[in-house]
Amino acid sequence: MKRSTNVFLNAPYAVWSAIFVVVPLLIVVVYAFTDAEGSFSTDSIVALWEYRDNFQKSILYSLVATVITLIIAYPFAYALSKTSEKTQRIQMMLVMLPMWMNLLIRTYSWMNILDHNGILNQLLTTVNLRPASFLGAAAAGDLLPSMPLALKPATFLGTPGAVIFGMVYNYLPYMILPIYTVMAKMDGSLVEAARDLGCNGFNVWRRLILPLSMPGVISGITMVFVPSVSTFYISQKLGNGKIMLIGDTIERQMQTLNNYNLGAALSLVLMVMILVSMFIMNRFADSSGEGGIVV
Amino acid sequence: MKRIACVIVACVMIVALAAFSASCARNDTVENLEADYTGLEGTSLYVMNWGEYISDGSEGSLDVVKAFEKATGIKVTYDDSTPSNEAMYAKLKSGAVSVDVVIPSDYMIQRMIKEDMLQKIDTSKISNYKYIMDEYKGLYYDTANEYSVPYNVGMVGVIYNKTMVEGTPDSWDLLWDAKYTNNILNFSNPRDAFATAQFLLGQDVNNTDKALWDAAGEKLKEQSPILQGRVMDEVFNKMEGGNAAVAPYYAGDYLLMKSINDDLEFFYPKEGTNIFVDAMCIPKSAKNYDAALMFINFMLENEVALANAEYLCYASPHSGVVNNPDYSFKGNEILYPDEAHKPKTQYFYDIDPEIRSYYEKLWEEIVR
Numbered sequence: 001m002k003r004s005t006n007v008f009l010n011a012p013y014a015v016w017s018a019i020f021v022v023v024p025l026l027i028v029v030v031y032a033f034t035d036a037e038g039s040f041s042t043d044s045i046v047a048l049w050e051y052r053d054n055f056q057k058s059i060l061y062s063l064v065a066t067v068i069t070l071i072i073a074y075p076f077a078y079a080l081s082k083t084s085e086k087t088q089r090i091q092m093m094l095v096m097l098p099m100w101m102n103l104l105i106r107t108y109s110w111m112n113i114l115d116h117n118g119i120l121n122q123l124l125t126t127v128n129l130r131p132a133s134f135l136g137a138a139a140a141g142d143l144l145p146s147m148p149l150a151l152k153p154a155t156f157l158g159t160p161g162a163v164i165f166g167m168v169y170n171y172l173p174y175m176i177l178p179i180y181t182v183m184a185k186m187d188g189s190l191v192e193a194a195r196d197l198g199c200n201g202f203n204v205w206r207r208l209i210l211p212l213s214m215p216g217v218i219s220g221i222t223m224v225f226v227p228s229v230s231t232f233y234i235s236q237k238l239g240n241g242k243i244m245l246i247g248d249t250i251e252r253q254m255q256t257l258n259n260y261n262l263g264a265a266l267s268l269v270l271m272v273m274i275l276v277s278m279f280i281m282n283r284f285a286d287s288s289g290e291g292g293i294v295v
Numbered sequence: 296m297k298r299i300a301c302v303i304v305a306c307v308m309i310v311a312l313a314a315f316s317a318s319c320a321r322n323d324t325v326e327n328l329e330a331d332y333t334g335l336e337g338t339s340l341y342v343m344n345w346g347e348y349i350s351d352g353s354e355g356s357l358d359v360v361k362a363f364e365k366a367t368g369i370k371v372t373y374d375d376s377t378p379s380n381e382a383m384y385a386k387l388k389s390g391a392v393s394v395d396v397v398i399p400s401d402y403m404i405q406r407m408i409k410e411d412m413l414q415k416i417d418t419s420k421i422s423n424y425k426y427i428m429d430e431y432k433g434l435y436y437d438t439a440n441e442y443s444v445p446y447n448v449g450m451v452g453v454i455y456n457k458t459m460v461e462g463t464p465d466s467w468d469l470l471w472d473a474k475y476t477n478n479i480l481n482f483s484n485p486r487d488a489f490a491t492a493q494f495l496l497g498q499d500v501n502n503t504d505k506a507l508w509d510a511a512g513e514k515l516k517e518q519s520p521i522l523q524g525r526v527m528d529e530v531f532n533k534m535e536g537g538n539a540a541v542a543p544y545y546a547g548d549y550l551l552m553k554s555i556n557d558d559l560e561f562f563y564p565k566e567g568t569n570i571f572v573d574a575m576c577i578p579k580s581a582k583n584y585d586a587a588l589m590f591i592n593f594m595l596e597n598e599v600a601l602a603n604a605e606y607l608c609y610a611s612p613h614s615g616v617v618n619n620p621d622y623s624f625k626g627n628e629i630l631y632p633d634e635a636h637k638p639k640t641q642y643f644y645d646i647d648p649e650i651r652s653y654y655e656k657l658w659e660e661i662v663r
Binding site: 053054111112115116117118155157158237240241242244249255256257258 | 663
């Protein structure tokens with residue numbers, strides 16, 4: 001009886017995921033292993049090797065972005081969970097507020113802020129601060145002899161720093177939310193008990209709060225890493241067309257080169273990579289005695 | 296208290312919405328139609344075009360699609376979601392949509408004719424075809440004028456900010472001038488970007504010699520360290536806001552930028568530049584051929600063609616527009632340079648697939 005009820009309840013989602021998740025995934029696999037004429041071919045898979053730098057760069061950037069979001073989000077989420085309920089509500093709304101706006105618009109706005117003659121450079125000029133460059137930018141040999149002093153700019157756009165910044169900015173709420181959720185649910189009496197039993201502050205965190213918050217952290221890492229590693233809009237706009245991540249390569253294969261086979265093969269690798277990392281993360285969560293995560 | 300606030304907010308929003316839609320009273324009537332637009336009432340038409348590539352009623356301009364619907368009683372599905380010729384080609388090739396009118400660029404028309412994707416257009420049924428100027432007839436992609444009706448003409452030039460660039464440059468080498476390091480933009484579209492190097496090197500942009508493409512690729516690699524970015528539409532923001540000093544782009548778009556930032560100047564490089572024609576075509580998949588002819592004819596109506604030319608700022612192949620005393624770009628020296636100032640130009644031809652994948656590969660090495 002119970003079993004049949006479950007099947008019944010699951011049916012809408014099962015149908016949905018079959019049509020919109022499983023079938024498209026199969027199509028990706030089919031395209032990856034065929035050529036333009038539709039016959040079996042491993043050409044696209046073989047060609048992937050040429051894109052290893054591209055993959056490396058994407059993974060590196062999104063790892064850095066994930067670590068930064070974690071460093072920002074974790075203490076914030078912890079502190080927030082200790083405040084009054086009203087403050088928590090308001091703060092959470094403020095965290096979510098930017099997400100009410102479209103990601104494309106937010107990223108485009110950052111382009112205008114970070115551009116050569118953008119708001120940030122104008123601000124820095126007004127306060128007489130002109131950092132020469134921003135994380136790996138080309139040196140500040142970009143000062144035109146005839147340019148008015150006010151126009152001598154710092155370079156932000158088109159640098160790895162700008163792209164990573166864009167990822168952190170856009171995906172930070174995805175890190176804060178799950179961590180905050182587990183922190184808020186945490187039973188305060190556990191901390192009191194640990195204190196009573198003579199545990200010092202650091203050990204309370206290391207042996208109690210950290211393990212208990214792990215599911216949220218892992219969920220957050222996945223939710224930031226996955227969209228970062230596959231992004232193309234952020235790298236295109238904040239990278240000034242100079243930084244090509246794997247998402248850009250896939251978009252290019254699909255949109256301008258009409259090479260669906262290679263595009264599918266690249267996407268397939270990306271998906272496998274994400275699945276493997278989620279699997280590892282889940283194992284990690286299990287071994288620390290907490291339940292796995294749902295993404 | 297909360298409920299009252301909600302009601303007030305809702306009222307304000309409704310009033311604002313009403314005011315907004317009232318202010319958008321559209322200009323959607325063409326006064327003097329020359330051709331007959333009756334007989335197809337109640338049918339439907341699917342038009343595919345680029346974004347912001349038709350007079351759409353904004354800022355008091357004529358809403359061409361609405362006006363066409365009003366004049367003919369035909370329901371138009373207007374699709375401007377396609378970003379490039381290549382994406383448009385892919386959509387048509389896949390057969391996912393049946394489109395009645397498309398407006399591809401010359402080289403893509405050449406390819407689509409080759410692949411038998413277009414229908415012949417019966418120009419005898421397009422009474423306004425007489426307005427198309429002779430110099431835009433019989434072009435390389437459609438020598439017998441069987442498959443296309445020209446819509447717009449454009450040329451690429453170099454835009455620069457006179458407060459940031461010294462002197463009056465006249466060559467593509469401005470884009471390679473290290474003095475302007477980090478203030479130079481180039482196209483993010485490989486064919487256009489390669490062309491900037493090819494013109495500088497004096498190459499034919501349609502050559503099929505891999506060694507020449509290698510040389511152009513080297514030239515682009517040499518440019519990479521001094522480049523601020525590779526852009527397409529972002530160029531508007533960057534040049535208008537004084538964020539970059541130099542950028543190659545389309546002449547018509549320069550006029551739009553100039554109207555916002557008066558420091559911008561423009562030249563056609565002496566080595567020559569790219570010219571393109573976008574033309575209206577009817578794909579094989581068209582379901583409403585007669586309505587497609589009617590739409591093309593409507594686009595060539597004097598009043599409609601003028602509205603489009605004013606809105607787009609591109610050069611028009613329509614004699615009724617070019618000679619109209621009310622046309623604000625009449626005789627404009629950038630859109631319509633006289634014989635003495637006409638730059639050397641080359642069209643992009645549909646290029647051999649092998650060469651295409653060769654330069655796309657080179658491009659990946661350049662941008663990586």
